Structure formats: structure tokens, C-alpha cells
Amino acid sequence: MKTLTRRDFGVAMAATILLPATAARADDMEVHIDNFVFQPAELTVKVGTTVTWTNRDDIPHTVVSAGKFRSKTLDTDDKFSFTFTNAGDYKYFCSLHPHMTGMIKVE
């Protein structure tokens, strides 16, 4: 079972800004970066969901899905949010530590 932390106020604000006005509001989701691992590594969400990544390592990371989204460099405790408006499988990785990979399945 995946354990998902409830979104915080900042994430809710980001989602408000990023969501297209027409998109149905879905539950927002979080991915944590701990010990050079995206957790959960695979996440299934509904169209319209905003996913927020939080870097909890002492080393910067990025979240990059080729042609889809690319975060700035996330230092410790920095966050990156992306709202998925189309169904599909979004593979992503850390461009600094490419052995770190993850996937968001949007249905």
C-alpha cells in the first residue's frame, strides 16, 4: 500500500495556479526524494492531478521527463509541482543522478 502525505497549503496554492480552469479537481499527490530514491517510484493518478515532488536529501536533485516537464534544481526541501492534464505513462528521472528513475501513470 502506498502511503501518501496530505498536501500542504503551499501545494494547494500551486495547484490552484497550475490547474487549467476547466480541469476537474483530482486528489493531489506527493512524491518524496529520500536517499536518492523517488518514493513512491511509481504512482497512478487521475487526469487533472497535481503531483508535487519534495527533495528531502542533503544533495540537490531534479525531476525531468523528456519533452514533458523539467524542474529547476531542487535543493534540500525544495518542491516541484506538475499537473497532469493528459492520460499516459510519464517516465522521469533525476538529470544529475540518472540512476534515479520514476513513473507517473495518468489514467
Add this chain to the structure above:
Amino acid sequence: MSGHDHGEDGVSRRKVLECMTWAGTGVLWTITGGVPRSLGIIDSAQAATAAAPGMTFLQISDSHVGFDKPANPNALGTLEEAVAKINAMPTKPSFMIHTGDITHLSKAAEFDNADRIISQSKLDVHYVPGEHDFLDEDVKFYRERYGRGTKGAGWYSFDAGGVHFIGLVNVVDLKAGGLGNLGAEQLAWLEDDLRGKSKSTPIVLFAHIPLWTVYPEWGWGTEDGGRALEYVKGFGSVTVLNGHIHQVMQKVEGNVTFHTARSTAFPQPAPGTAPSPGPMKVEDARLRAMLGVASVNFKQNEQRLAIIDTPLQG
């Protein structure tokens, strides 16, 4: 395979490389006829160094200026200590190489601070970038400061003391699920750079991420590093100097000696001994034993080739 004209004494004319890694804790190497043996004692290292004239250069790595987490709240301070140690060396080195991660987050102030400290060594410094040096939005700070006269993302070569030095970049265009990456353009340049070089020319390859596979589970290796090593296969003496893993690791394969340097900022765990390769917090008293720099000495016209690691404190 260009041996016939000048190959009769190719091996005996091989120049001598001695390398002393001068760092937080000491390992000491001697290589005889391309085969290293560990001497292991600091006193021996110092004796060997004192007895070794010829060209000496330094390797410094992974300064991570700007890092302020518990593993070392003052990375600038330990860089300063390393430079003070360099300045106290009895023999002034000819120059220094820096194998990347000069800064932690590629901020202009971090580059400025690093330069302010490193320049106190009053040595020419040949840099290659680490992944932490390309994090600014426009990816321009490293290139503006250190990219002049380099190719592509910052690779280049130069000659010093009869040795051919090649600085490579393996921290750009990394592929999902992969390791460090040199890329086709850089490999083609490398092949061309080595063309026509006498096989008795000692070669030093230096890059940030290890060019050999240290521990792929943590990304410690270079996807196409083997291609680069094929190009240097025929040379009598090849030394590969890397950083990135913040600890000394050594390996010899044929005529190729691989060596990684300590960081001046924080240690990282030995492969597989921790949940991740992130900064390793050690007792304050032990920190300086795990940080350091390296000193490398070349002697010409001798067969003996030696690599020595020595601690800064410990």
C-alpha cells in the same frame, strides 16, 4: 600500432609517474613496471616524495563550496585548509587539476568563493566540471570562468613535463537509468587527440565521474567510459584521475591505473555500505581524516611508476 620506427626501446623509455595523494587519510602506492604495490605508510610516502625530483602536480576535487549541511557545515573552510596544506608543501607543484564539483549549487557567489580560496595556491588550475557546476539556469557560470579554449561542454588536452593530459566531461546529457556520459562528439575528439601520439607518451585522463565502473547501483561509473579506455589501450602508461565519489579508490588493469580523489568538503560512504551515496556524517574529529587533496609526481627516463596517497590528517 605504429611501432617499428621507434619502438625498439619503447617500454624502457616510458616515463615515470609517481603520484602521491595527499589527503585526509593516507594510502601509498608504488607502481613498478606498471604494477602497483601499496606501501601504505605515510613515512614511506614522504620519503618517496622527498627522493623524487621531476614534475609534481596536484589533484583537488569536490570542493562543493556552498555546502553547509551536517556532514560539513563549512565546506569553504575545509577547502581553505586544503589550500593551506598545499602551500605548505616542501616542493611547489607545477600546477593543479580540479576534478569537478567546485561548487554545490553553481551559484555565482560559490564560484567566486572557490576561486578566492583556490587562487591562494598561486598555481595554474586545470578544471573539469562536475554535475554540481552546471546547475545555474543558463549553464553559463562554469563556462564563463573555466571554459575558455575548451571544446564542447569543456573538454581539452595539454602537455606538461612530457605527459599528455586530457580533461574530459562526463556530467552532461545523462540518460535516464544510465551513468556518466561522454558522448559521441567527445569520444571522436579524444580519438583524434591521441592520433599520432607516441605510445611511450604517458597519458593522464581526468574527469569528474569515475571513467570505470565503481558501483553502478549508485551511478558511480561512465556509460561509455570503456570507449575512452580503448583509445588509450596501446599506451605504456595511462593514469585515470577522477572525483565524484569522495573517497580514494584504486584499481589497475594492464597499463592503466585508476584513482579517485577525496573531496575537500564531505565524505561519502563506501559502495553499498549506506542506503544512499549522500553526504556521510562522521564524528567531527574524523572529518579531516576523510578529506584531502592529491599530489602526483612524474619522473622521466625511469621505468618505475609510483602512485602514493597520503593523509592530510589522520
